[in-house]
Amino acid sequence: MAGHRIFGTSFASIYPLYVQKVERKEHSKAEVDEVIAWLTGYDEAGLETAIADGVDLETFFADAPAMNPNSALITGVICGLRVEEIDDPLMQKIRYMDKLVDEVARGKRMTSILREPAPAR
Template sequence: MAGHRIFATSFASIYPLYVTKVERKSHTRDEVDEVITWLTGYSDAGLREAIDTGIDLETFFAQAPAMNPNATLITGVICGHRVEEIEDPLMQRIRYMDKLVDEVARGKKMTSILRS
């Protein structure tokens, strides 16, 4: 999947979609921020900077301070693909983020979402 167009999509363009998705289900922006910071190691200030600068997803993940080692515990289907079977590491990280946001929207307990 090298060069997939999602890689060039700005984080700032998908972040509000995540927030809208969870808010429709009576959840909050803070919950979205919590799962993204857990996954990537970004601080709240780092997330805001990524949004303000408009970096693409490839750069967002390349500059992530510390991908959570428990991210490999994220399993399931997103967009018709099992996240644990996605071969491209960048695409897998993007789908991990999608999966976490989906779990927030579905009302799953945060301790379960964060694989604690």
């Protein structure tokens, strides 16, 4: 059974769209890189290689150095679906990434986006 067509979409084709989205809301490429790194474990060189090699999303996530164990804490709606209820693991990872970028664009605090506990007062 063939996977969803987005699985074959290159990371290089969606990455600039993420950057454009956050820059329109006066946020930065560095913030996009930070949330993708948090989710996947890719460093800057790894992201650049994935873009240069034109890897598809399936390969991008299969080759991810280390998916963040706290990614299961990502909840909410993206494209009309609750990310925590998506059955396909690859589709869920893609939607996690979408959700994180949306949160950056909305101006959410990075500590909240990265699911870090609030500092004690």
